Amino acid sequence: MKNFTVEVGPEQPNGGRIRRSVLSPEGLCRIPHKNVHTLYDVLQHSSKKYGDRKAFGYRSTEKMVEEEKEVTKFINGVETKEKKVWKYFQLSSYKYLSYNEVARQAHEIGAGFSYLGLKEKAKVEIFSPTNMHWLLTAHSLFTQNMTIVTAYETLGEDGLLHSMNETEVEAIFTTAELLPTVAKVADKCPSLKLIVYSGDAKDEALQKVRSGKV
Known part of the structure; x- marks a missing residue:
């Protein structure tokens, strides 16, 4: 079984040794990858690494259906009925x-x-x-x-x-x-x-x- 953490430093008074990621045992990670230093780098690195693989999935609204329903509410202890329009979206299949x-x-x-x-x-x-x-x-x-x-x-x-x-x-x-x-x-x-x-x-x-x- 692959280990994801390693023990570092001395035993702690109230517990064991500190455990850190195997990717950064000497200290906390400052960047997620050696080629990623800014938010701009995130997408550029992903584009170079994954290219034509699917990144964003989305569905378009093909139709909106409106349905009127009667809703019961209590206002100051008095039962009140009012009509409210509910909207439902008919969506396309996923596009990428x-x-x-x-x-x-x-x-x-x-x-x-x-x-x-x-x-x-x-x-x-x-x-x-x-x-x-x-x-x-x-x-x-x-x-x-x-x-x-x-x-x-x-x-x-x-x-x-x-x-x-x-x-x-x-x-x-x-x-x-x-x-x-x-x-x-x-x-x-x-x-x-x-x-x-x-x-x-x-x-x-x-x-x-x-x-x-x-």
Whole structure:
């Protein structure tokens, strides 16, 4: 049986000897691999090592089904019935991007951010569910030595605006579904210059964004 740890140093007063990974018995690991020193290196190393093997798996939304249901609630001790719309997603089978494809797309998206005027060390907020687009955006920013700022999609307007102003973001990446929330606060963030989104946005949200300063 292969050992994953080794004993190092003297016996401890209240226990045995310290156990460390066989990969780094002399001290704690500072890097995950000899060729990986930055977040940018993570994807580049993976691309070189795994090439055309599957990296990201995703499913597209083919159809959204809405179903109205009656829900019972108790408000101040009084039983109340109200109708609520439940949404269900019909998804495609899994599709995949290889490590090489992810690396190529990350560089292309990163070049797009640079072309649109963002400079090295610019802060970009990612206000999106954690999915393939989230990861591609993050890795694209690493290619340009830019900093990502993350915000939970459940934050709401006040929380989102606070995170944007606190970190002085110059750009934000979001989804078509969350764009209306961004549109409501964009003008209140003086540092914001650019809004990028994925998906098909509604005209109302786009008009709100375009009528502002961004």
